[in-house]
Amino acid sequence: MDALAEAVVAGAPPEVLEREEVPREYLAAHVREEDTGMFAGVEDKDVRKSLRVGPVQMPELAPDEVLVAVMASAVNYNSVWTAMFEPVPTFAFLRRFGKEGGYAARHAQPYHVIGSDAAGVVVRAGAGVRRWRVGDHVVATCIQVDDQEPATHADGMLGAGQRAWGFETNFGGLAHYAVVRASQLLPKPGHLTWEEAASNMLTASTSYRMLISDRGARVKLGDVVLIWGATGGLGAFAVQLVKNAGGIPVGVVSSERKAELLRSLGCDVVINRSEIGIGGELTPERTIEQGKRLGRLIRREVGEDPHIAFDYVGRSTFGISVFVVRRGGTVVTCGSSTGYRHEYDNRYLWMNLKRIIGSHAANLQEQAECSRLFSLGKLVPVLSSVYPLADVAEAVRLVQRNAHIGKVGVRCLAPRDGGGVTDPDLRDRIGDERLTTLRNAA
Template sequence: MSSLTEAVLAGADPEELQREKVPDEYLAAHLRKEDVGIFAGVEDKDVRKSLHVGMVPMPELAPDEVLVAVMASSVNYNSVWSAMFEPIPTFTFLERFAREGGHAARHDQPYHVIGSDAAGVIVRVGSGTRRWRVGDHVVVSPIQADDQEPMTHADGVLGGGQRAWGFETNFGGLAHYTVVRASQLLPKPAHLTWEEAAVNLLTAGTAYRMLISDRGARIKLGDVVLIWGAAGGLGAYAVQLVKNAGGIPVGVVGSEEKAELVRSLGCDVVVNRAEIGLHGNSAPEDPITLGKRLGRIIRKETGEDPHVVFDFVGAATFGISVFVVRRGGTVVTCGSSTGYQHQYDNRYLWMNLKRIVGSHAANLQEMAECNRLFGLSKLLPALSDLHPLEDSGAAVRLVQQNRHVGKVGVLCMAPREGLGVTDPELRTRIGEKRLNPLRNPESQSARTESHA
C-alpha cells in the first residue's frame, strides 16, 4: 500500500495528502488488448475471463484534470459491453481518442481501465483546475465534454467531443485511482456512504434527462409512465423520479421477487412480463398482440394508456412501446440491451402523432440537479449488492446475466462498507433502512454490524 493510499484511508488533511507521493502504479479492473477476439464463436461470453484485476501504471494529469482516490464504484451495462468487446472493442475508442494528440495520446494503452461511476477523495488537481481542491469529497459524472467545442455550450451531451468516461476513455472508476476532468465533478451527498454515493450518477442522471429534463419526455403531474426493466439500475431511479414528480409509475419486471422490490420503491402498478407473453431477449414475432395485452392491464389498473414509455431494453420491447403509448405520447430511449435493430409498426407512430426521443446520459447541469435530489433525500440509492474490487469480474457477470436488481456496487479503496458519512444527523433523520430499499437482508445485517 502506498503512503498516499494510507493517508487517504487515515482521513489525512489536504496538506498531508499533497505532501505524499503519488504512486507509480495502482490496482485496477482492466481489459487487455491481447484478449480481443477470445470470444469469437463463443456463445457465452463470460466477462470473468476478460476482466483482470491487477496493477497498471499511473497516468500523468492534464491541466484540466484531477486525480481521485476511488473509495467505491459500480457496475453499469457499459462495463458488460466493454468486457465482451461488443459491439466493438473499446480499444477502438481509445485509439481514436489518442489521434487528437497531446494528453489524449495517453489513453491508447495495451490495457483499458473501465468503470463509469465513482465516489472518492481528490488527491491531486491539474494546474488549470479552479473550483476543486485536494481533500474534497466528490462523485463523478460519466460524461467528458469538450469545452472548446461550441455545441457543448448549448448541451454538453450534444457536442461531438463528448465521451463516456471509463468506456470511451481510459483510467475509469473500477480502480483505486481514476483520472477525470474537473468538469465531471460534483459534491458527494454528505449523508451517504461511499458505496451509496458511487452507484447513482450514470443511471440516475440518465433517467433524469429521459424523464424530467426539457430535452427528454418532460413528465408532469399525473402522467402514466411505463417503465421497462423497472427493477434494474435505470428502472429503479425512473420509478422514484416518476413517483416524486406526481406521476403514476407502471413497472415491468421479470419475477415476483423483483416485483416486490419495485413496489417498495413506490411503483403503483407492477406487471410481470410473463403475463403478456414476453420471454427472453428476442424481439417478439407479434408485438401488437403483446402490446394489446399490456395495454389492457395498464388501462385496468390506471384507467388510461401511458403518456410516456421509458425504454432502454431495445429490440425485445420497442415495437410494444411504440404501440402501447397513447395518442400524442412519447417513447424515450437511451439504449438497447437486447439488440440495436428495432422494429415497429410505423402506422401507430405517425397516425397517432406519437414521438420517439433519443436520450444519452446527461449534461453536467442535469447531473447536478439529479445529485441535488439525493442530497435532499428525494432520490434514494438503488444499491442492492456490493463486491470488493478484486471480485469485479463476478460483479460484472451478475449484470451480464441480469441476476441483479438495482445497482451492483464495488468497494475500491474503502476497506469496508459504511464509511464516508460526514452528515450523520441527516442520515439518522432519513433512517438507515429507508436509505437502502433494495439491499438484501444479509447485506443490511452486515451494514448494521459495520456501524456498531
C-alpha cells in the first residue's frame, strides 16, 4: 500500500492527504486486450481466467474530475460482461471514447480497470471542481454524462454522451483508486459502512428510476408489481421500493433458499420459478402457457393481475411479462441478462393497451433522491457477502453463476468490514439488524 493510501486508511485529516504524493501506479482489477479471444469456442467462460489484480498506471486528472481512494466497491453484472468479453469486448467502448481526444484519450488503454460502484475518500480534485474537497467521504454513481450536450439538461440519461463508468469508461471502482467526474459524486450516508455504501447506488437508483421516477412505471398505492429475480441486486431494491410506495410486490426466485431470504425482506408474495415451468425451448406457445400459469398463481395470492412487471432478465421472461400484466399495464425493462432478443405476442400488447418502458440507470437527481431514502431508513442495503480485492475474480464468478443473493461487495483499501460509520446514532435508530438483513440471513 502506498503512503497516500496508508494515510487514508489511518483516517488522516485533509491537510495530511494533500501533502502525500499520488502514486504513479495503483492496484486494480482489470482485463487485458490481449486476452479478448481466450473464450472463443469455450462454453463456460470462467471470469476467473480473465480477471487480473495488479498494478496499472495512474492517469492524469482532468479539471472536472476527482481522484477517490476506494475503500470498498461492489460487483455488478457489467463486470461479468466485461470479463467474458461479451457481447463485445469493452475495449471497443474505450477506443471509441478515446477518439474524442483530449482527456478522453487516456481511456484507450490495453487494459480496462472495471467496476461501476465505489465508496471512498476524495484525495484530489481537479481545478474545475467546486463542490468536493480532499477528505470528503463520497459514493460514486455509475453514469458519466456530457454536460455540454443539450439533451443532458433535460435528462442526463437522454444524452448520447452518457456512459456507464467502469464499463464504457476506464479507471473504474474495483481498485485502490478511481477516477470519477465530480458530477458522479454524492455524500456517503454516514450510518453505512464502507462496504454497505458501496453496494447500493447502481442497482438501487436503477430500480428507483424504473419504478418511482416520473420517467418509469410510477408505482402507486395498491399496485401489484411482478418482480423477476427478486433476490438479485435490482430485485431486492425493487421489493423495498414497491413496499414503501404502498404497492404489493410479487417476487419470483429460482430456489426455495432464495424464497426464504425474500420473505425476510418483507415481500408479500413469493413464487418459485419452477412453479411456472421456465426453462427449455422458447416457443410462442410455451411462453403463453407459462404466462397463464403465472397469472393463475398471482391471482390465487392477490386476487388480480399485476399492474407492472419489473423485468431485467430479458429473453427468458419478457414474453411472459408482456402477457401477464393486466389491460393497460406496464412492463419496465433495464436489461437482458438471459439474452437481448425478446419475442412476445404483440396482440396482447396492442389490443390490451399495455406499455413497454425502456429504462437505463438513473440521472444524478434520481440518484440523489434514492440516496436520501437510505438516510431516512426507507431503503436498507442488500449486501450478502464481501470479498477482498485480491479475490475479486471469485466474487465476479459468484455473480456470473447466479449463485449470489442481493449484492456482492469488495473491500479495496478498507482493511476489514464495518469501517466508515460516522453517524452511529442514525445506525442505531434504523437498527443494525435491518441494515444487515440479507447478510445475516445468508
